[in-house]
Amino acid sequence: MRYLLLPCLLLLAACKEEVAEIPDPTPMTDTALSYFCQMNVAEHGGPKGQIHLAGYPAPIFFAQVRDMVAYLKSPERDADILAIYVSDMGAAASWAMPGTENWIAANAAHFVVGAGVAGGMGAPEIVPFGHRDAAQTFIDQYGGALMPLDTIPDDAAIGAVDLDQHLEHPS
Numbered sequence: 440m441r442y443l444l445l446p447c448l449l450l451l452a453a454c455k456e457e458v459a460e461i462p463d464p465t466p467m468t469d470t471a472l473s474y475f476c477q478m479n480v481a482e483h484g485g486p487k488g489q490i491h492l493a494g495y496p497a498p499i500f501f502a503q504v505r506d507m508v509a510y511l512k513s514p515e516r517d518a519d520i521l522a523i524y525v526s527d528m529g530a531a532a533s534w535a536m537p538g539t540e541n542w543i544a545a546n547a548a549h550f551v552v553g554a555g556v557a558g559g560m561g562a563p564e565i566v567p568f569g570h571r572d573a574a575q576t577f578i579d580q581y582g583g584a585l586m587p588l589d590t591i592p593d594d595a596a597i598g599a600v601d602l603d604q605h606l607e608h609p610s
Contacts (some may be wrong), residue, residue: 460521461491461521461522462491462498462521462522464489464498464522464524464540464542465489465491465497465498466539466540467480467481467487467489467500467538467539467540468481468539469481471500472500473500473501473502473503473506473560474499474500474501474506474510475501475506475510476502476560478502478560480500480501480502480559481539483502483503483558483559483560484533484534484535484536484537484558484559484608485502485503485504485534485537485556485557485558485559485564485566486503486504486525486526486528486531486537486558486564486565486566486567487500487501487502487503487504487525487526487537487559488500488501488503488504488506488507488508488523488524488525488526488545489501489507489523489524489525489542490507490510490511490520490522490523490524491520491521491522491523491524492516492518492519492520492521493518493519493520493521494518495518498522498524502558502559502560503558503559503560503562503564503565504525504526504550504558504564504565504566504567505558505562505563505564505565505595505596506560506562506596507523507525507545508565508588508591508595508596509596509597511523511588512593512596512597522544523544523545523546523588524542524543524544524545525542525543525545525548525567526538526541526542526543526567527541527542527543527548527567527568527569528566528567528568528573528577529568529569529570529573529574530569533610534608534609534610543567543569545567545588546587546588546589547569548567548568548569548587548588549567549568549569549570549571549573549574549585549587550565550566550567550568550574550585550586550587550588550591551565551566551567551568551574551577551578551581551583551584551585552565552583552584552585552586552591552592552595553582553583553584553595554566554577554578554581554582554583555581555582555583555605555606555607556581556606556607556608556609557606557607557608561600561606562600563595563600563606565591565595565596566583571585577609580609581607581609
């Protein structure tokens, strides 16, 4: 009986799923490139996003949170998602300087959708905040609706963009 114990324990260990460690956010550097356009993320104002994928040594960055949400809604992803972080615009110095280390977990962020503000690439932006009151202050000034990441509608991130529409560039 005791000879069967070791093989059974080894079998149980082999069946146990590995739990991937959740990586911390990576500070944004001057060399970070946006996933879709391969442009330098730091050269564009507005909030940013980063997604950590299983098997990848570094996160993929997004020059706009809108682009990051579009990536999340796409069925064609490269790997399993380990972590998603967004800029906390309530902690940003300004729209032009969203910060390099003020990342918050996207699933805990408060997103303002439909505010009519332009993100770093000129398209309508989805604006994340770490605190609900900061998001409400933004809504009071620019409009929009408050929602969690998993309820952002597809049309807020996917589809054609009219770059001739009047969008504000917050200060």
